[in-house]
Every structure is written in structure tokens, then in C-alpha cells.
Amino acid sequence: MSDxxxxxxxxVDVTGEARTGxxxxxxxxxxxxxxxxxxxxxxxxxxxxxENGGAAFVLVYFILTLMLAYPALxxxxxxxxxxxxxxxxxxxxxxxxxxxxxxxRLSGFIAVLMIxxxxxxxxxxxxxxxxxxxxxxxxxxxxxxxxxxxxxxSPARNLILAALFVVMTLSVVNGGIKNGIExxxxxxxxxxxxxxxxxxxxxxxxxxxxxxxxxxxxxxxSLINTTLALNALGQAFFSMSLGVGAMMVYGSYLNKSCNLPxxxxxxCLVDTGIAFLAGLLIIPALFVAVDLGITIYTPEGQLINSxxxxxxxxxxxxxxxGTLGIPVALAFFSLMTIAALTSSIxxxxxxxxxxxxxxxxxxxxxxxxxxxxxxxxxxxxxVWFDPLFNGVIILTTHYAQPxxxxxxxxxxxxxxxxxxxxxxxxxxxxxxxxxxxxAIWPWYIRLVCPALILMIFFMQ
Ligand code: PHE
Numbered sequence: 118m119s120d121x122x123x124x125x126x127x128x129v130d131v132t133g134e135a136r137t138g139x140x141x142x143x144x145x146x147x148x149x150x151x152x153x154x155x156x157x158x159x160x161x162x163x164x165x166x167x168e169n170g171g172a173a174f175v176l177v178y179f180i181l182t183l184m185l186a187y188p189a190l191x192x193x194x195x196x197x198x199x200x201x202x203x204x205x206x207x208x209x210x211x212x213x214x215x216x217x218x219x220x221x222r223l224s225g226f227i228a229v230l231m232i233x234x235x236x237x238x239x240x241x242x243x244x245x246x247x248x249x250x251x252x253x254x255x256x257x258x259x260x261x262x263x264x265x266x267x268x269x270x271s272p273a274r275n276l277i278l279a280a281l282f283v284v285m286t287l288s289v290v291n292g293g294i295k296n297g298i299e300x301x302x303x304x305x306x307x308x309x310x311x312x313x314x315x316x317x318x319x320x321x322x323x324x325x326x327x328x329x330x331x332x333x334x335x336x337x338x339s340l341i342n343t344t345l346a347l348n349a350l351g352q353a354f355f356s357m358s359l360g361v362g363a364m365m366v367y368g369s370y371l372n373k374s375c376n377l378p379x380x381x382x383x384x385c386l387v388d389t390g391i392a393f394l395a396g397l398l399i400i401p402a403l404f405v406a407v408d409l410g411i412t413i414y415t416p417e418g419q420l421i422n423s424x425x426x427x428x429x430x431x432x433x434x435x436x437x438x439g440t441l442g443i444p445v446a447l448a449f450f451s452l453m454t455i456a457a458l459t460s461s462i463x464x465x466x467x468x469x470x471x472x473x474x475x476x477x478x479x480x481x482x483x484x485x486x487x488x489x490x491x492x493x494x495x496x497x498x499x500v501w502f503d504p505l506f507n508g509v510i511i512l513t514t515h516y517a518q519p520x521x522x523x524x525x526x527x528x529x530x531x532x533x534x535x536x537x538x539x540x541x542x543x544x545x546x547x548x549x550x551x552x553x554x555x556a557i558w559p560w561y562i563r564l565v566c567p568a569l570i571l572m573i574f575f576m577q
Pocket of ligand 1 (some may be wrong): 152361
């Protein structure tokens, strides 16, 4: 799939540094899939499935991914590639009528703010994952107290590990696109997939797994309601990194000779595929844990400790593997840390690209500034954990992402004009004009996507 002939011409940003892009289409797909695949797939998706009635949620989630997230992803990639700049500037360039510019610019700034907030709570969970990856090493070295500290919820641990996660993200982003983001994604994503498959096979042999499998795959349609739909919508937009400029900034680095709908579909497929597999591991593992006597649901059927559920169930599963458990835990949590990093680098890239291109700030300084701000927010969240952690998640993923995503669809649909859209599509797909995609997508993002998203909100 890799095509060495497509090397992005390097637009030069205002700092004079070359704005190099992805070196091949495969590199892009892996990096964009790297942004999409992360804690959203392995932490948030299984938790949502467990909280929202299993297979019923899975079904609605898949439908909304295909019907809303995929067309919105094409729109975001297109806005980014058309603009050839950071999300705020790309959005600013869209309207031909200057009156609309403040509106599109404002939506860009909201996206940047929201992605910084997402980066904050993401770093806390990323820190937990990194802690669980380090703990087996500490145990092997005989440092059991330290291992225990890494795995036990406390404000100090949350803050220190989150700061570590932020620093790791910063060091990758400082490497730039081709050397930093692309290289990491391309090497490690396939390994994660392999490990997931091996673990699924292991779980399936355990007692209780089949009950879990049934819960995951056989839907109870009576559980489908508007709350479930809203949760699934937020999850779909979060998992595909939509509505906050991440895919827009990656789109701006994407070569003009790439076919946008195809590339978007590949990203969508990888993201949904990994989420599905993560569910196939974790939901049966949940039921195995219940079989082992771990309490997961309250007598009323509410999930207990939903934020940390995965961190109870998976270690219990790995412990059950005996001595093999330690290397498996190490491999799983290390790969998860990397998957989280390939997402967080796309988060940091959004404000960094804005500061470098709009304010002329050097890349390293911009990264440092944003990370300092994010660490401050992380500190606030760790101090007032209960209200802030869930509050920030709900504000960003339930509301901001679908609603800003809706605006981006409206902008691409109404402000970009048919010709400019078609030209952008044609660059990587000369026959686009006669395709079914072109017959449907333009009016679909103008009317159907926004209407469906609003409907889900209003019914709620
Ligand atoms: N999609 C990422 C995940 O599933 C999270 C993310 C959200 C990344 C928004 C970038 C922007 O983990």
C-alpha cells in the first residue's frame, strides 16, 4: 500500500521551519489510526459497553460510526487538507463571505481549547496505564512497595504519572511528523493487534467467558434509548478523534494525491476493529472476574468504579495466568501506553501547530507552553477528582466533540462550495465526480448528519 512517490511538498510555516508531512499513504493511515486508536478503544469503549447494556450499545455504536462519524471524518480531513494549515487557520479559510470568518474561527478556538482539556484527562488515564506497565518491572526488581504505589489510586500517583505521560508526549511531538509521529505509529500498532488476539484466545478458555461473549454479541433491543444513543455518539466521535481539530491537522499534512474517502474509511475500519476486539477481550474478562468473585455490578445493576474497571479486571485476569501473567501484563500495558501516546501526540499537535503558525512561536517552545498549561489543569483535576474528572469528560466528549463535529460538517457542507469540495476530492481521485460517494456525501453532511446529531441531543 505504501507509495514512495508521494512525499508531501513541504509548505514552509511562518517560523521558517519546513512543515513536512507524512512520507507515504500507509504512514498517514497508520498515524491517523494511531490517533484514533487509544484509550478510547481499550478503556472507554469497553466501560461504556458494560455500562450501557452490552450488545445493544455495540450495535448503536457501530451504526452511528458508519452513519455519522465516517462522513464527519471525511469532512474534517478535507477541511484540513484544503487549508494546508493548523485547524484555526484552515477553518478561517473556508468561507468566501468574510462575515462567516469570526464564526469558523471561533469554532476552531473552541476545538483547540477542548482538545487541551481532553489531553488533560487523557494524561491522567495514560499515566495509570503507564503505572501498570511499570509495576511488573518494579515487582521483578523486588520493589514491591513501589509497585503497589504505582497501582493504587492516590492524588500523588495520579499527578506524577500524568506529568510523566505529558513529558513522553512532548518528546515525541518534538521529533516532528515523519520522525516522531509516523515512525512510532507504524511500528507499534501491528504489535498491539497481535497481542489483543492472543489475549482474546486466552480469555475464551476461561470459565464465565462465554456468558460475557453472549452479553457482548447478543443485543437486548429493549435497552436502546436516547441516553444510550447519546453515549454511543460521544464515544464514536471521541474514538475517531473528531470535532477537536486532530483529524484536521493530520489532514493538513496529508498528501494531495491521497483519496480522502478511502483513507478515511481505512482509519474508520482500523479504529472500529480494534475497539471491537478490545470489547471481545474485556467484556468476557469481566464475566471471568465475576466468576472469580470480584464484584463488578451493584445489586441494582450499576457498574461500580467505572473509571478504574479495566484496571481491576485485567490485572485479575493476568494474575490468573500464573508466572506468565507478569510478562503478559508488561506487554499489554506497555503497548497500551504506546497506543495512548500515538493519540496524545495528535492532541498536542493541534495547539502546537496553531502557536507555531499563527503566533510564530518555535515548535519546542509552543509544546512546552501547552504542556505546562495541561499539567496545571491535571493538578486541578487530581485535587478535585470526583467532580472535575467526570465533568471534563462529559463536557468534552459528550457535548463539545459531537457539536463541534456538527459545525465542521455544516461548514464543509454550506461554506465550502461544491466546486471547491469536488476539486479537493479529485486531487487524489480523478473520477470522484461520477461516484456514488459524490452523489450522496455533499448533501448528507449538509443536512442529514447535522439533523441526526441534533435529533439525538434534543430527544435527550
Ligand atoms: N481517539 C482517541 C482514543 O480513542 C482519543 C482522541 C480524542 C484523540 C480526540 C485525539 C482527539 O483514544
